[in-house]
Structure formats: C-alpha cells, structure tokens
Amino acid sequence: MNKNIILAGVGGQGILSIATVIGEAALAEGLYLKQAEVHGMSQRGGDVQSNLRISSDPIMSDLIEKGGADLIISLEPMEALRYVSYLNKDGWIVTSSVPFVNVPNYPDIEEVLAHIKALPNHVLLDVEAIAKEAGAPQQAANMVLLGAAIPMLGIDHDKMIAGVRRVFARKGEEVVEKNVAAVEAGYSNSKK
Amino acid sequence: MKHLLLGDEAIAQGAIDAGLSGVYAYPGTPSTEITENIQMYEAKRKEGSPIFCRWATNEKTAMEAALGMSYMGKRALVCMKHVGMNVCADAFMNSAITGVNGGLVVLAADDPSMHSSQNEQDSRFYGKFAMIPTFEPSNQQEAYDMTQSAFALSEKLHTPVLMRVTTRMAHSRAVVSTSDQLPTQNQMSLPQNVQHFILLPAFAKKNYAELVAAQDDFIADAEKSGRNRYVKGENPQKAILTCGIGYNYLMEVLHTDVENEWKKASILKITQYPLPVALINQMVSDGAKELLVVEEGQPVVEELIKGIIPSDIKVIGRLTGALPRMGELNPDSLRKAVGMEALPTLEADNIVVSRPPALCQGCGHRDMYAALNEVAREYASPRIFGDIGCYTLGALSPFHALHATVEMGASVTMAKGAADAGQHPSIAVIGDSTFTHSGMTGLLDCVNSKANVVVLISDNLTTGMTGGQDSAGTGRLEQICYGLGVEKEHVRVVVPLPKNMDEIKQVLREEIDYNGTSVVIARRECIQTLKRHLKQAKK
Structure with missing residues (x-):
C-alpha cells in the first residue's frame, strides 16, 4: 500500500485538519507516514499545500515527485489545478467547486471547472452546500471533502470514521457527530 | 513512546529529554515551533524542574543568555531562523572561543527556496566559521536523537554544537520514538577555569589555540560517532556524498525499479561536521572517480571536499549544474542528477494564476x-x-x-x-x-x-x-x-x-x-x- 496525496487550498481553509484525520487513521493501521506542511508567510491568504505520504513500507522523501501523486484533495478549484503536474496518469482530483477569490485576476470560474472536468478522474463537489444539508457547520466543509476522498485513500471507510471520532473526541460528542455526518455526506456524494 | 512529530517538535522533545534548563529564541520561520513546543510542555508540566522558555528580544540576547546559563553548568538551547545567525553572530563566534560549561546547542533553521525569508544563506558556513561541531539530521527520528547527542557532545568536548535543519526537516511530520523517562537537569556548577570566559587578548589567544587544537578531536568524533556512514558500492568508481535530508531524496529515486548506474555507487551519508576525513579517504581508496555531492542549501561541501580528495576525482553537484544552483532539493532534481527520466505526468494547467499572501481583512x-x-x-x-x-x-x-x-x-x-x-x-x-x-x-x-x-x-x-x-x-x-x-x-x-x-x-x-x-x-x-x-x- 502506497499513497501520495497533495492537500491544497488557501491559507486558513483547514487543509491540515484533513491531513490530521488521514494521519490518525493511517497510524492506527500501522502504516508509515510523512507529511510536509507549509507554515509562515503563505498562511496569510496565499496558496498552501501539504504533501502527505502513507505507505506499508518505510518512506524516504518528505516531498512527492512530479507525476508521483495518486490524489489531490483541494478545498479550492483553482488550487487543485495548480498541482496537476504532480498527478500520475491514473491519479484523482477531489476538489471543492467553490472558488475562493482573493486575487484580482482570478480566472473565470466556469473555465476553471471545465479544466477540472476535462481531467480523467475527478470528483467536484460543492462541499459547503453538502455540509449545510448534512446539518454540519460551514467549518466542516473540509470533512465533506475528506469523505469524498475516502474511496481513493486505500483506507477503509469504517477506519476513517473511527479516525474522525478520535481526532474530534476532546471537542465533545456534538462536534464529533457533526463531523462524522459531514464525512458521511461527502462519502455518499463521491462518484466512485 | 511513539508520536507523530514535526522535525521542530522532535528537536523540542529531544532537548527536553536531554535535561534542558532553558530555551532562548526569537520567533522566525521555520524555527518557531521548537520554542513553542517547549512552552507548551512547560505549561502542562506537573513534575520535574522548570525550563526557562520566555521569548527573547532578539537572537543576540538569546545567544548571550544561553551562554550565561551554560556558564552556570546547565543545558541551554538557542533557536533561530538562518538570518538570526547574523544577528547573534558576535556572541555565537565568541562562544566557540569561550567554550561551554553546561551543554550549549545552537539551532539554526535554514530556508532554502526562501519560502518565508529574504535569502537562503547556509548556516553550515557558520559552523565552519566558528570551527565547532555541526549536526544536520536527515529525518525526524535523527532530529530527536541528535539533539540529545548534541548536548552530550557539547559537554564532552566543551564546545557549543550547531544544529542545522532546513524547512522540510523543520515542517515535516513523521513518527518518532521518544523516551518515557522524566528528564533530569544539571545542577548549577561554575566553570573549572573562569579565564576561558574572559576574552582579553592574552586569554583569548590561549583559548583560540585550544580551539584550533580541538579540531582533530571534532573530526575524530565525526568519523567514529556513527552519525556519518559510509557504504561501499558494487561500483565504487561512482560515489555519492549526501548531507542531511539530501539522503532521503537520493534514496527515494534510487529505490525505484529503473535501471541506473548510480544504484551501484558508494554512498557517504553525512549528518555531522567537520567532514569525516577518514571516511572520505576510504571512499577514495575504494576507487572513487566521480563524486556527486547532494546537499540542501549552498554548495558548502562541494567546495570543501576538493581540499580533501585528489584533484583527478570529478566532483559534480550544485556548482556544476548537476543539481540546481539555488533553491531546495526535491526528488525531481535528484532524478535529473542521476540521469533518470522524469515520471510521466499530466500537463501543467496554464489557467492557474499566482495567489500571493496578503494582509488579513480587518488588519x-x-x-x-x-x-x-x-x-x-x-x-x-x-x-x-x-x-x-x-x-x-x-x-x-x-x-x-x-x-x-x-x-x-x-x-x-x-x-x-x-x-x-x-x-x-x-x-x-x-x-x-x-x-x-x-x-x-x-x-x-x-x-x-x-x-x-x-x-x-x-x-x-x-x-x-x-x-x-x-x-x-x-x-x-x-x-x-x-x-x-x-x-x-x-x-x-x-x-x-x-x-x-x-x-x-x-x-x-x-x-x-x-x-x-x-x-x-x-x-x-x-x-x-x-x-x-x-x-x-x-x-
């Protein structure tokens, strides 16, 4: 088992929470893990990414090579496209369809979405709307996205849910259930 | 105990478990999380002795206060980003002349590719400049273990030890095994010879002569500590020297199925300086004819090594264009350096525009x-x-x-x-x-x-x-x-x-x-x- 995942988004959107849950589930499975994060200046509304690698064998590099990623999980559609050259030929993009526009030259969103749809393997979801439908707060949109990525992660659905429960346990039962609901909603909306 | 730790967190835990008495630092990416983690530990600490962990006004005051704590026989850590080394350079350089009493470790976190910095200076130059042992861990477990070893070596050889990491080491997570034992700190004790800390020319000349003489001990330790490892390859005419995390990128690409001549090369993995001359000589006597130097940052070793090896050995690396002259290494640059084809990939998308950081709304x-x-x-x-x-x-x-x-x-x-x-x-x-x-x-x-x-x-x-x-x-x-x-x-x-x-x-x-x-x-x-x-x- 070997998965190379690029998590993408805009500083402050919460990509690291997705990484935390995947990491929790991976470690419980006895898998090796390396996760390179971005801290510092780019967190101020700039583009951010994290390289997450999980494997049944020891991992050497903290960074994923071009053409080496199996999956891009992105909280923002243009940010998903930023890392396309890292994706392998059979790789998947799982992304939010909601643009985060904080630059004046942000491209036409319809064109951005068309580019994503032109890729062979993609899941494009309005994660904020799905979170709302599931009765979860807007901050749980990242958990919807995580749910949508479960089929491509190589870790069982039930084990991911158990990971969500452990990560949010100290925040109380209500927070746990809302996040689980968000993950489940993303999972059932995923096409695969 | 096993924990998923950032390199910075592993260093913090290593220092705590080594019996740290004080951390002195000014915040700076990518070093900030080290001090923050020691502060979090201290806020929750229920047993054991307190660790001083309040932020310093700048890197110079931090370095000097740490030297004062070391003077009193206790273990002190100074943390900063690479450019902080410039601010504390006066104190840092002279701490090499005074030597230490309690263990003194100076942690410099370099930022090649300037993710959050104005230059990409390589702190290993400072280690060489001050003529002190310098550590450069290659992974998070080594970061934890070597922080503890650095304090021990500092006390054994009476010298500050510089520990150098780079952004990807500082800000990447992996599982680290840590000690379960409650750390014990050094008792207060005065330096055996107070003249060591009085840098009047008459005393300083004597100290400096001792520092120069100690270089052989520093090299000997780098040869015998086990932190530098030489493995003779099936084809020892080819040799690769890696520094710090450069090793990981090399192994990543050499572990693939692709046929490649560098797979049979001898490999010298460096995580401690000064360079281990005996191991380099071994590599040479095994028949090295071409040497690839893989180092994160500036071509420090690529230049130094030419003073150690015979001139007919071809050295390639950042200076020759085998690796990029600027920026951090990655598996892609290593793939190119050993002559492997890039992986097939999808075309980069040209619709994407840059999204620079900005001041927060309401700031x-x-x-x-x-x-x-x-x-x-x-x-x-x-x-x-x-x-x-x-x-x-x-x-x-x-x-x-x-x-x-x-x-x-x-x-x-x-x-x-x-x-x-x-x-x-x-x-x-x-x-x-x-x-x-x-x-x-x-x-x-x-x-x-x-x-x-x-x-x-x-x-x-x-x-x-x-x-x-x-x-x-x-x-x-x-x-x-x-x-x-x-x-x-x-x-x-x-x-x-x-x-x-x-x-x-x-x-x-x-x-x-x-x-x-x-x-x-x-x-x-x-x-x-x-x-x-x-x-x-x-x-």
Missing part, C-alpha cells in the same frame, strides 16, 4: 497603509523604508507602499541614512516586535543627530507573522521612545481604523513637517490574536 496594518499612502501622495518624492513582518506585504498590491525592505531594523536606520543624504520625507515603517528586536538602537542614532525622519511603529501587540508570539515591548513603546530621547510631543499614538483616517493623516502630516525625529505609533491588536483572545474569553 490594522491595512488602515495604517491606507492613511500613509494618502499622505505620502501629498509630497513630491516620498521614500518609505519597510521592515520584516506581516506589514512587509504592504509592498505588494493593493498598497505598493514600500520602497525598501532589507532586514530586521533596517527601516529606521536606512530612513536615517536617506534623511542624512537630504531625502524628505524619509519614513520608516516597522512593527512593534521588530522595533524592539533591532529598531531601538537605530532610533537612538536618529535622536542623537536629530535626523529628519518619521518612524511609524505599526503596533499590533504581537509578533504576527510567525503566529502571534509575545512581543518584547508591548505596553511600553512610548516609554522606550521617551527613554531613547524622542521628544514627548513628537511621540504620537493613533488607532488604525477607517473612522480615524482624517486624524491619522493629520498626525502623519504634522510629524513629516516637523524637522527632527518623530515616532507615530499606530496601535491596534492583530486580528488573528484578537480572534483567539475572544474565543478564550468565551470559554
């Missing part, structure tokens, strides 16, 4: 810049000298407010130099934490020559860029300015909010038109720390 720096820009436009040729912090982003869209930004504190003194040259208005923009870090002495220079400058301190009550650490002068900036001799009526305080725009502009105009040194403090709490404080208050 006080924004209102400060809005007012400053309007006033500046009223003058024919204003010059605004910026400094290091979130507000450096004022150089970008939409403000384009700054005409220079160089290093910590330079806004004040460059504005002074420009005013000395005849520039008016000459304005410095500096944050509160940067002001106390390195702006105060420059302000004294301004006062002493009655320089015609306005120093605009954008005071958000925190060290914002690195995530909201305590700022050394909070609540006392006016007193500091008075104390330095700025006239009371020319220390003005405004609140940067849109509703105060007219008042702020008027204050700026008055102080620009005053022929002398003025300080305008624009004070409003950082929007990020404010959110955090409101959340805490709710609980």
